[in-house]
Amino acid sequence: MAISFDDGDSLYNFVVRDGYGVKGMVDLGLDKVPERYIQPPDERIDNLKARSYDRSPIDLSMLDGPRRSQAVELIAEAAETVGFFQVVNHGVPIEVMESVKTAACEFFGQPPEKKAVYRKGVSPTPYVKYGTSFMPKIEKALEWKDFVNMAYTTDADALEFWPNECKKVALEYLKPSISIVRKLTTLLMERLGVTLDESRIDDLIGLQFVLMNFYPACPNPDLTVGVGRHSDMGMLTVLLQDGIGGLYVKIEEDIANAEKKGEWMEIAPIPGALVINVGDTLEILSNGKYKSAEHRVRTTSMQSRVSIPVFTGPRPNEKIRPLPEVVERDEVARYREVMSEEYMKNYFANAHGGKNSLDFALINSSCSKE
16 A cells, blocks of 8 residues: 655545554554654653652552541542542452453454444444544644544443444443542542532533543654643543553642642553543532643553543533532632533544643633633
8 A cells, every 4th residue: 555654635544534543554664753743842752851650559448448538638639739640459350451451452453444434424323433643633743542432321332332342341341430430529529528419420420431542653752642731521530551651640739748840740550550530520610629630641662552541521411610619618719610512512622732621611711701
């Protein structure tokens, strides 16, 4: 197949429109990164300048025993400062974690035409979307990543419409991950002095997705990014990394005797652990108490890697605003009320750009609407 990756239009058609993805391009043989993927210098990731996240993972089994208050304190402190933390004894079986990574590799290892049937605009189901990068039509530089996104509605829909290569194990991974989110949401609300009933929590985490990311080995990782700087739009994200790593989080505020504002830290994978991070919705609900952290992903020249996040967020018709109890305490609301659907439309109308997505709801922001 004669494809010129030096020609931007030819590359775009091959990778995006025809569904070959980054993997299809790499499989044809590359000795350098095409110009379309070269990031501006200030967007590249210098892993030598990043610190390692050295906090121990939080043992979630402590929540069911006499050390519950200690665990709650650790979780809340992480959510209020870094916006990221790792957990163990979380309830997702190790064999499921390993199987879902294997299934992801099997899906992306298929011939391009098998994956391309799920690309945007032609997918036979609204529950599955296969693609590459984030918003390739408007990005100045593409991200070195392919993905398949699976929306959850019911078990029956997942088993009928999700790809055969991964649907069963993806569902087995999703269910306990949602239990983690429900448990963490409840305790983080309690720390704010707010009690939410089960139906309200269902509304706040009713939108659920399993995303499988595939980052092919890259000939020039210093010039590219796997995922650009961004925050997640939802409540809480549960992330499964493989053993290669490459996740970096930006420190938003100085932390006493620890990290400094603006520093980047690598969240290195820990066997058996899951990564939890705060999303924009939780930051809005908490009136800024909990931090939706800016993060990004580096590529590697050593070997391909996968990551599998579970995203949770409010259903489209839900209103998002700071909780009244928190506003009363803070004496000011930092975010306006927005519909979840409006927030999502704005989020997916822009390329990754740090935490700019939050400006849509921030009071006194030029992006907010009265």
